[in-house]
Amino acid sequence: MSNLPANGRPLKFMFAPMSYMLSHICRCVEIGKVLRDRGHQVVFAVEDPERPGWRSNVAVKSGFPWVHVQEQDYGYIFNRLETKGFLFVGLDLLNLGHWTPLDKIFQGYIDAIDKEKPDIICGDASIAASNAAYVRGIPAAGITNSYAGKFVSWPSITYPAIQVWDKLYLERFRRPIYAKYNKKPIDSVRLFKSIPMISPDLDGLYEYPKDWNWKMVGPILSEPPVPMPDWFDELQDGQTNIYFSLGTTGMLDPLLRRVYADFAKLPYRFVVTTGGQATQETIAMAPPNFRIAEYAPGRAVLKHCKAIIFHGGNSTMYQALEAGVPMIALWNQLEQKLTGEMLQRRGMGLCSQARKTSSKWLVDALNEVMSNPKYREASQRFSSTVASATGAATAARILEEVARSGEPAGHTLT
Structure with a gap:
């Protein structure tokens, strides 16, 4: 049954979670359920649900349609963390091609947007999703924990390192796609920090940087659709x-x-x-x-x-x-x-x-x-x-507001 306001129209929401991580896709599913109950369409842009190790099937089992996009091979990087440690993962960040083909990932989100024509895309700490929204001129939002933003803010030593890495290495993968769609190149880190960013945390529990567009909604409690164990x-x-x-x-x-x-x-x-x-x-x-x-x-x-x-x-x-x-x-x-x-x-x-x-x-x-x-x-x-947290419902309301605004990703930066 629809709970849309009298002057509202049904919207289409695209979620682009890190579908390798169970908790990341589950919280998007919980928000998606609220939006669906309010009469909206919801689609997931994820890896193939049949791909071993990925949890995209959580969205499918919850009744959501999906469109295929290529994601980073998180299984590879977690295996490297387990077997080699942080040093080798640092080296992998300079050799992305075999586990994070950025040009294909970026183009994949653009193709998904063109196919599904959503009113908004909600990424999951994904610079590629917000860039795709910028290229196609639609609103974007994100979901990430506010405390993790410290790595992309002053005074963390990682912030200038990320900026240099993005400018000198990652941007070269995006530049041809900007040119293909006749879009002016944009500072992707500033773009990412400017979009409404939903944080599923209790305000005050963690310290977090204030130079983001945070939307604190409270915890989003979720569970995968699995049966009780025999024991x-x-x-x-x-x-x-x-x-x-x-x-x-x-x-x-x-x-x-x-x-x-x-x-x-x-x-x-x-x-x-x-x-x-x-x-x-x-x-x-x-x-x-x-x-x-x-x-x-x-x-x-x-x-x-x-x-x-x-x-x-x-x-x-x-x-x-x-x-x-x-x-x-x-x-x-x-x-x-x-x-x-x-x-x-x-x-x-x-x-x-x-x-x-x-x-x-x-x-x-x-x-x-x-x-x-x-x-x-x-x-x-x-x-x-x-x-008593109402994180999913609060997040759904925020996404509705952003989608209805029609303000494309990056509109405050261009």
């Missing part, structure tokens, strides 16, 4: 459960192997969701006090858990805050590190770099957050606020 009912048998999930960004397989022996001795049941990041061989090695599934409804699982070990992912953190449980964040990249440091600073848990975390440190950290009530109490202070 779910066991979680209510009185044994203490610990949720263990590193999302869909790698590092889980070697970490499980590292902790199995010590965790087998602990008086806890470990409830693990792998996100496809653990081999069958590793799963088969699990001790008896482990319950493992590829995916599970995290919010439902957390209702029966006393703590969480996770990757520092923003969406998972808000699920943990909703449940009021202490957290141990094992971060794998810089954005996750910011979350881990924030929750440690606020007394909600502890954090460590996943690649460098020993089994002993993790056992000690788990014993600390389980025995000291201050961590649980700190998390519980946010539980009711997170549970």
